[in-house]
Amino acid sequence: MAELFESVNWALIAPLIVIQLILQVVALIDWFRIERTNGPKIMWLFIILLLNMIGPILYFVIGRRQE
Amino acid sequence: MQFLTVFKREMLESGRNFKWIWVPLVFILLGLSDPLSTYYLPQIIESVGGLPEGASFEIPTPPPHDVLMMSLAQFSQLGVLVIALMSMGLIAGERKSGVAELVLVKPVKYSTYVSAKWAATSVLVLVSLFAGLLASWYYVNLLFGNISFSNLLATWFFYGLWLLFVISISVFMNSLFKVPGLVGFMTIVLVILTSIMTTVLDHILDWSPAKLSPYIRMMLSEGTISGDLWATALITIGISIGLLAAAIYTFRTKEMA
Numbered sequence: 001m002a003e004l005f006e007s008v009n010w011a012l013i014a015p016l017i018v019i020q021l022i023l024q025v026v027a028l029i030d031w032f033r034i035e036r037t038n039g040p041k042i043m044w045l046f047i048i049l050l051l052n053m054i055g056p057i058l059y060f061v062i063g064r065r066q067e
Numbered sequence: 068m069q070f071l072t073v074f075k076r077e078m079l080e081s082g083r084n085f086k087w088i089w090v091p092l093v094f095i096l097l098g099l100s101d102p103l104s105t106y107y108l109p110q111i112i113e114s115v116g117g118l119p120e121g122a123s124f125e126i127p128t129p130p131p132h133d134v135l136m137m138s139l140a141q142f143s144q145l146g147v148l149v150i151a152l153m154s155m156g157l158i159a160g161e162r163k164s165g166v167a168e169l170v171l172v173k174p175v176k177y178s179t180y181v182s183a184k185w186a187a188t189s190v191l192v193l194v195s196l197f198a199g200l201l202a203s204w205y206y207v208n209l210l211f212g213n214i215s216f217s218n219l220l221a222t223w224f225f226y227g228l229w230l231l232f233v234i235s236i237s238v239f240m241n242s243l244f245k246v247p248g249l250v251g252f253m254t255i256v257l258v259i260l261t262s263i264m265t266t267v268l269d270h271i272l273d274w275s276p277a278k279l280s281p282y283i284r285m286m287l288s289e290g291t292i293s294g295d296l297w298a299t300a301l302i303t304i305g306i307s308i309g310l311l312a313a314a315i316y317t318f319r320t321k322e323m324a
Contacts (some may be wrong), residue, residue: 020096060084
């Protein structure tokens, strides 16, 4: 695994991590502001925080209540 | 002018929903993932695969346009899913909550209302697709080899038509059903059906919208835009307009209750 870490050019991977972070932060901001979500609100916090990449997307697609 | 008003309201709404942030980002992620994972495939196999000692096999590096096509395949699966889920509440949600009635009580034509919503979604999706393709193109150029920018623009144009077709299906479904979940489900079913029909009736349906991707692949590898691609593009535009007209018609004849 250590070899893999060294062989990876991090400049290439950085954009992925940045995008993932932006998605997560935006989802969190929205999570704080929104009143109710589909399903328990606290559940969505864990989904956003724990599931990489997919978590925030799931939140935006399914979790946000269409008023 | 009414068109612009509804269009602007829809844009504002997408901004408030953060759609203008997350949809482009998702497309960029989808576009990046394939060039990167293809490039690092040997290392990934080496580190996770329990290959026997001394075993080695060469993985040929795919040509640049194949990698770009992998990203397109990604857009066709997850991208279409995101579009269907994102647009399922477009009109259905507003009818359910009664917002649609508030809008249509004013002298706004049904056709204006439907087409403005379609246009707003289309702009968002086309911009997102461009961002995703640009990301993929940049990485392909960096890691695999050259694809000209004009080829990228052509890919964007023709593939965009396929996504507009998907949005048109979604708008049509929005006019048929009032439950957003059902709208999303039926949209995906219809898109999958189109692909299956095209595969099964390959010899008859030469210009089916689902054929856009194979023709784009041909365009990228051969460097010329074939007549088939133009014909398919025209058919796709035609069907999309037809779907929109059908949506406006069902919307008008149906009771708004």
